[in-house]
Amino acid sequence: MGTIDGLPPLREVIAAHDLVAKKQLGQNFLLDLNLTAKIARCAGDLSSADVLEVGPGPGGLTRGLLAEGARHVVAVEKDPRAIPALMEIAAACPGRLTVLQGDALELDVMAHLTGPVKVVANLPYNVGTELLIRWLTPAQWPPFWQSLTLMFQKEVAERIVAKPRSDHYGRLALLAQWRADPKIVMHLPPEAFTPAPKVHSAVVHLTRLEAPRYPADEKVLSRITAMAFNQRRKMLRSSLKALGPDLEDRLLAAGIAPTARAEEIGLEQFCTLARSYA
Incomplete structure (x- = not known):
């Protein structure tokens, strides 16, 4: 103008x-x-x-x-x-x-x-x-x-x-x-x-976006992603082990291989995992 x-x-x-x-x-x-x-x-x-x-x-x-x-x-x-x-x-x-x-x-x-x-x-x-x-x-x-x-x-x-x-x-x-x-x-x-x-x-x-792209609790999602990326070179079954003994079952249910690393996991899968802990 x-x-x-x-x-x-x-x-x-x-x-x-x-x-x-x-x-x-x-x-x-x-x-x-x-x-x-x-x-x-x-x-x-x-x-x-x-x-x-x-x-x-x-x-x-x-x-x-x-x-x-x-x-x-x-x-x-x-x-x-x-x-x-x-x-x-x-x-x-x-x-x-x-x-x-x-x-x-x-x-x-x-x-x-x-x-x-x-x-x-x-x-x-x-x-x-x-x-x-x-x-x-x-x-x-x-x-x-x-x-x-x-x-x-x-x-x-x-x-x-x-x-x-x-x-x-x-x-x-x-x-x-x-x-x-x-x-x-x-x-x-x-x-x-x-x-x-x-x-x-x-x-x-x-x-x-008028609503988040995938449903998830913000605090749970933030905690899980912080744990995952703070040790991004480790497998998720190791970096997220503090989430509890049923971690591997929850990862598999979310479509995530327990041997995967944080940098391989997409937003939708992280949100699915967060919902299972919410």
């Missing part, structure tokens, strides 16, 4: 507000507004949704979301240095941007959001996975969000979409694919960021 008129280039904003990226905050800024607009478009139609953004920094993605027609953006920023830059964007888009200073792991943002809600963020590397797990494990399902469009280190993105018998397959893949449809929609090289990180990045788009 274009850019927001009257706002200076991001490099000028960073210089004006002394926004040198801080490693301890996991900051790597995207300054190319063409790229931030492309990420915003990965989230689909934003015109009838509120958008939650975490870690906007100087506001490159924030501008992209607003330029692509987001109804309302709630931007949560921990770094107080970035707040004046974000308030300049808010002034240029009256009523469409709410800026909250604080830690996204601690703030209650729901009072500022009206559904439907999409989460779109270039997440700080140091909290990205923890935030994703929180969004995938609310007290009640379906959650407050319709979709998540999130930037991760490439390796984390591959863990989210991984399939059985692949190097990246593990608990994160099971959790994400149990309750959502995740797919990698964009790759970014280190040089797209300032400063350039040592790793490549990828954007993952997750569309929530």
Whole structure:
């Protein structure tokens, strides 16, 4: 939809507000507004949704979301240095941007959001996975969000979409694919960021399912998958032996060979096994 008129280039904003990226905050800024607009478009139609953004920094993605027609953006920023830059964007888009200073792991943002809600963020590397797990494990399902469009280190993105018998397959893949449809929609090289990180990045788009893909108790499923993948090189009859003396019978009933390893077992089989212990 274009850019927001009257706002200076991001490099000028960073210089004006002394926004040198801080490693301890996991900051790597995207300054190319063409790229931030492309990420915003990965989230689909934003015109009838509120958008939650975490870690906007100087506001490159924030501008992209607003330029692509987001109804309302709630931007949560921990770094107080970035707040004046974000308030300049808010002034240029009256009523469409709410800026909250604080830690996204601690703030209650729901009072500022009206559904439907999409989460779109270039997440700080140091909290990205923890935030994703929180969004995938609310007290009640379906959650407050319709979709998540999130930037991760490439390796984390591959863990989210991984399939059985692949190097990246593990608990994160099971959790994400149990309750959502995740797919990698964009790759970014280190040089797209300032400063350039040592790793490549990828954007993952997750569309929530209205109910989990297969029925299972979340706590039981989490316990079983934790036991299985914490000793992923061991056979399941060994890694899961603490579940009880009838383990092998339950594994066979779930269609799982007791000699199989965690990385060979699909989501449906894990859910079947979890139901037998629930």
